[in-house]
Amino acid sequence: MADAGAIIGRAFARGGVDVWGVCDFDPALLTVRTRAIARIPTGARSIVAAAFPYYVGAFAHRTLSRYAMLPDYHNVVSALLAEVCAALRSAFPTERFEPFVDISPLDEVEVGVRAGLGVRGYHTQLINPRYGSYLFLGEIVTTLRLPPSTPGPEGIACLGCKACVRACPGGALDGQGRLDVSRCLSHLTQKKRLSAEEEDAVRRGRLVWGCDVCADVCPYNRQAAYSPVSAFYRNILAVLTNNNLESAGRAWNWRGPEVLQRNLRLCGEHGDQMKCQ
Numbered sequence: 001m002a003d004a005g006a007i008i009g010r011a012f013a014r015g016g017v018d019v020w021g022v023c024d025f026d027p028a029l030l031t032v033r034t035r036a037i038a039r040i041p042t043g044a045r046s047i048v049a050a051a052f053p054y055y056v057g058a059f060a061h062r063t064l065s066r067y068a069m070l071p072d073y074h075n076v077v078s079a080l081l082a083e084v085c086a087a088l089r090s091a092f093p094t095e096r097f098e099p100f101v102d103i104s105p106l107d108e109v110e111v112g113v114r115a116g117l118g119v120r121g122y123h124t125q126l127i128n129p130r131y132g133s134y135l136f137l138g139e140i141v142t143t144l145r146l147p148p149s150t151p152g153p154e155g156i157a158c159l160g161c162k163a164c165v166r167a168c169p170g171g172a173l174d175g176q177g178r179l180d181v182s183r184c185l186s187h188l189t190q191k192k193r194l195s196a197e198e199e200d201a202v203r204r205g206r207l208v209w210g211c212d213v214c215a216d217v218c219p220y221n222r223q224a225a226y227s228p229v230s231a232f233y234r235n236i237l238a239v240l241t242n243n244n245l246e247s248a249g250r251a252w253n254w255r256g257p258e259v260l261q262r263n264l265r266l267c268g269e270h271g272d273q274m275k276c277q
């Protein structure tokens with residue numbers, strides 16, 4: 001019988017991914033209702049969860065959220081998960097392997113905790129001891145029974161310092177580990193129509209797309225290791241202008257240029273550089 005763990009480890013390692021684990025499939029993990037839920041295999045037994053670290057440098061003068069500076073993570077993560085699935089299907093042809101990224105119907109942070117990738121922080125994100133919370137998450141749900149990992153890495157816990165809660169410019173974190181999406185700047189910069197109050201919030205923000213404040217103040221992120229995923233270093237775009245906002249292969253492309261043009265206007269573009277704070 002093929003060693004599934006070795007196959008998974010080798011396939012992830014080829015893409016530079018060194019943080020992955022397994023947890024049992026549990027219907028209670030299906031918390032997000034998306035059409036993708038139809039892809040959960042009947043008879044699912046295990047979930048392979050992986051973290052794709054995305055810290056690629058300080059970029060103090062960026063006007064895009066850290067994740068948005070990179071080539072679209074949907075493409076990068078999907079391609080890596082597809083490679084792992086292909087390797088597993090080849091070894092276990094009678095089993096099903098379904099990859100999920102971003103529109104996952106799973107509670108991805110809880111899956112990550114159960115699979116031993118990290119712990120949940122008060123900023124609601126998964127914290128890994130090596131890479132902090134600068135992580136994209138991806139999962140493979142499978143009918144193959146895999147041995148589960150030990151939940152939550154030892155020696156790490158959210159410090160409870162609440163620096164993330166205090167620093168949040170939108171007051172979106174309640175201090176109990178919950179996020180009010182409607183107050184989150186990251187959400188507002190992606191919203192098509194904004195109220196006058198929401199426009200003010202975007203105007204006061206530092207970024208044209210997204211918000212990294214709660215992540216950047218977290219002590220675990222101060223010394224986050226650089227991403228080992230080489231694909232994230234190709235074609236980094238840190239400053240958005242009216243001249244490059246239609247760059248292909250970016251995480252914001254789905255929203256179309258109008259929302260970005262509005263955000264640039266709100267933040268006040270001057271020449272090629274943003275004036276946001």
Ligand code: SF4
Pocket residue numbers: 123167168169170171172173179183184185186211212213214215
């Ligand atoms: S992304 Fe920004 S606005 Fe949203 S919770 Fe974090 S600090 Fe608050």
Ligand code: SF4
Pocket residue numbers: 121122123124157158159160161162163164165217218219220
């Ligand atoms: S800033 Fe402090 S409270 Fe917030 S997630 Fe990080 S360690 Fe936890």
